[in-house]
Amino acid sequence: MADGLRFELLGPLRASGPRGEVPLGAPRQRAVFAVLLLQEGRPLSYAALVDALWGEEPPAHVRNLVQKYVSGLRRAFAAAGGGPGVPQLRWTGSGYLLTGAEAADVRERLALLGRARVARDAGDLRTAVRLAGEAEALWRGEFAEGLAGPFLAAERLRWAEKRLMLLEARLEGELRLGRYHECVHELVRQVAAHPLRERLVWLLMLARYRSGQASAALTEFEEARRRIAVEMGADPGPALRALHERILRQDPGLLLAEPALVS
Known part of the structure; x- marks a missing residue:
C-alpha cells in the first residue's frame, strides 16, 4: 500500500x-x-x-x-x-x-484469519473466535459494492461465499465455547437472510437444542424442509437430516462440550 x-x-x-x-x-x-x-x-x-x-x-x-x-x-x-x-x-x-496500491482491508482480513488458524491449531479457540470476529468486522457492505462489470460481479459472488463460510466457522466456534443463547439470536437473523443455507440451519438447530429448545430445533428443521422443497424441489441434505434424527432420539452426544460438527 x-x-x-x-x-x-x-x-x-x-x-x-x-x-x-x-x-x-x-x-x-x-x-x-x-x-x-x-x-x-x-x-x-x-x-x-x-x-x-x-x-x-x-x-x-x-x-x-x-x-x-x-x-x-x-x-x-x-x-x-x-x-x-x-x-x-x-x-x-x-x-x-x-x-503502489493494494486492498488494505483484504490484506488485513487475510492476516487476521492466519492468526485465527494458528490460535485454533494451538487449542486457543477463544482467541480464534475473537480474531474471526475481527475479520468479519472489516466488512462494510458487499464486495466492491455498486461497481458494475462481469469480473466484479463474479468477484462479488466469490467473496459473498467466503464471507458466509467465515461466519459459519465463527459461529461454530461460538457454540463450542458454550455461547448457545447468543448464537440463537444471530443465527435466526442469518437464516432469515439465507433461508436455503443448510449449514446455518444446522447450527441454529444445534444452538436451540443446546439452549433447551428441542421442540424449536425440530420446528427449524420442518421449516427448512418446506423451504427447500418449494424452492428447489428437493429434500434437506444428509447432515441436516442426521442432526434431525439425533434430536428426535435425544442423542446425549449433542450436549457434549465440543460436538463433532459437520465439515
Missing part, C-alpha cells in the same frame, strides 16, 4: 489519505481501478480490461472510454499528492499495470 493512502474493497470502494477521501471519479472509472487493484501488481491487457468491464458487448468508442478512465485515475492520483508514495498506472506494452 502506498504511504498515506489506503484502499478498501470489503464494501464500497474507498480510497483515503492524509487529506481525507480521495475521489476516484465516476462509477465506471472506479470500476477500472477496482479491477486493476485486484490484479495485485500484474499487468492486465486492454482486451481483458474491456472484457472485465463490459463483457461481450462493449460500447462504441470503447478504446476512447478506457483511455479516458485511465487518464482520470492518473489525475486523481496526482491530486492525492504525487510522488513515489502514490499509485502509478502505466501501460507496459502487454497491459495496464497498477503499482
Whole structure:
C-alpha cells in the first residue's frame, strides 16, 4: 500500500489519505481501478480490461472510454499528492499495470484469519473466535459494492461465499465455547437472510437444542424442509437430516462440550 493512502474493497470502494477521501471519479472509472487493484501488481491487457468491464458487448468508442478512465485515475492520483508514495498506472506494452496500491482491508482480513488458524491449531479457540470476529468486522457492505462489470460481479459472488463460510466457522466456534443463547439470536437473523443455507440451519438447530429448545430445533428443521422443497424441489441434505434424527432420539452426544460438527 502506498504511504498515506489506503484502499478498501470489503464494501464500497474507498480510497483515503492524509487529506481525507480521495475521489476516484465516476462509477465506471472506479470500476477500472477496482479491477486493476485486484490484479495485485500484474499487468492486465486492454482486451481483458474491456472484457472485465463490459463483457461481450462493449460500447462504441470503447478504446476512447478506457483511455479516458485511465487518464482520470492518473489525475486523481496526482491530486492525492504525487510522488513515489502514490499509485502509478502505466501501460507496459502487454497491459495496464497498477503499482503502489493494494486492498488494505483484504490484506488485513487475510492476516487476521492466519492468526485465527494458528490460535485454533494451538487449542486457543477463544482467541480464534475473537480474531474471526475481527475479520468479519472489516466488512462494510458487499464486495466492491455498486461497481458494475462481469469480473466484479463474479468477484462479488466469490467473496459473498467466503464471507458466509467465515461466519459459519465463527459461529461454530461460538457454540463450542458454550455461547448457545447468543448464537440463537444471530443465527435466526442469518437464516432469515439465507433461508436455503443448510449449514446455518444446522447450527441454529444445534444452538436451540443446546439452549433447551428441542421442540424449536425440530420446528427449524420442518421449516427448512418446506423451504427447500418449494424452492428447489428437493429434500434437506444428509447432515441436516442426521442432526434431525439425533434430536428426535435425544442423542446425549449433542450436549457434549465440543460436538463433532459437520465439515
